[in-house]
Amino acid sequence: MKVLSVLGRCSQLPAFYKFTIIGVFALILIASFQTGPVDFREHWDKLRRPKKNGLADGIPLRVMFIGASMTLGEHSTGERGFRKQVRDWLVSQGNEVNYVGQNRYGDFLDNDVQAFGAQPIKPTLDRCKEIVPQTQPNLILINAGSSDCFQQNHWGPAFILQKMRALVDYLFEASPRATIIMSTIITSPWDNVEDCVKSANAQIRQVAADLIREGRPVVLAEMHHDQGLPGRVEKAHIGKDNMHPIDAGYFIMGDIFIESIQDVEEKGWLQPPINNGIPFDGEAERHAEEAKSEKQIQEHKPEEHAEAGEKKAEAEVKPSNAGRRRHA
CATH class of the missing domain: 1.10.287 (Helix Hairpins)
Incomplete structure (x- = not known):
């Protein structure tokens, strides 16, 4: 009752x-x-979050994340970082999504990314030249510069403004339909690294401000707490290695990127990707790849069995060297 x-x-x-x-x-x-x-x-x-009609009237989103180990999501659960969170949100809005890049990283299906561990901004540009013209992403998110600060003996904060500007200029040249979200670097518990981070962030903000003033489709995703904005990564969100965020920190970064995507969508900047043969749905593309690989494996198995049978028959006909020694 x-x-x-x-x-x-x-x-x-x-x-x-x-x-x-x-x-x-x-x-x-x-x-x-x-x-x-x-x-x-x-x-x-x-x-x-029920499905909607999609961002920008439901256009396909060919997304490229650019950066280093933090963009990969190292030291997070499943090495997913913020990329899976952002992808799940984009799909929930009703858009087809395909992540693109030279690397594949993280425990989720469509995990292509243009990021590599310990990679500073200059090598990032060099590698982008190898992939961006072919993939033509229409949404690019950059979180680069932390490796410059963690490797101050070789890189450091010098010329980050020029290197970041060169990177973004090239991305627009190679992928004219792209909208770009630049981001600053999260805080570091090490004082010397934090000094570099603050210098790098000032230069990244300047690049973003210059591009926005020039009318380019760029927004800045502010990741550092020193700008007085709520919901930013604090030292408590940094893991035991004193470099990478814990899951809660990655979730915060993902939320900030999602806010920036909403911003560019409201500005009307998102454009359909060029039709260059790349599938619109990254998960469907991966399923097709796996099915093709499985089919190729199955097709080669009869040949392998036939070769094994021929070798066995030859061994039965021809006496072995060991047999000769035993009869000697």
Whole structure:
């Protein structure tokens, strides 16, 4: 009777509270069937973010993340960092998404990325020249410069303004339909690195300001807490290696990137990608690749069996060297 009474009271609640209660119970049920750690935030986002018509009228988004180990998501759960979070959100808006880049990293399907561990800005530009003309991304997100500060003996904060400007100028030249989100570098618990970070960030902000003044489709995703903005990475969000964020820090970075994507969409800057043969759906592309690889493996198996049979037959006909020695 008590259960019926509770259900009766729940039925009288406003619709918002009903959906909230249902969502909580759904999370509990999901957790009860999980064998590993549960990403409650991911499940909750799926419940509260219904599909929409898509950003920029649902155009396909060919996305390139550019940077170093932080862009890869090193030391995060599944090495996913903020990239999977951003992709899940984009898909939830109703867009087809394909991540592009020379590297594949992280425990999720469409994990292509233009980032490499310990890579400063100058080598980043050199590698972009190898891939951007072929892929032609229409949304580029840059988080570069931290490796310059972690390798001050070789790089440091000198000329970051010129190097970052050269990188962005090239990206617009190689991919004219791109909208670019530049980001500053998160805080560091090491004082000497933090000094470099603040110098680098000042130069990155200047590059962004110059490009915006010139009318280029660029926005700045501010990652450092020293600008007085809420919801930024603090020292408490840095992991044991004193370099990379913990999961909570990566989530914060992802939220900031998502806010910037919403900003460029509101400005009307997102353009459809050029039709160069690259599939619009990165997960479908990966499934097709895996199916093709599996088919090729199956096709080669009969040949391998035939070769093995021929070798076995030859061995039975020809006496072995060991046999000759035994008969000698």
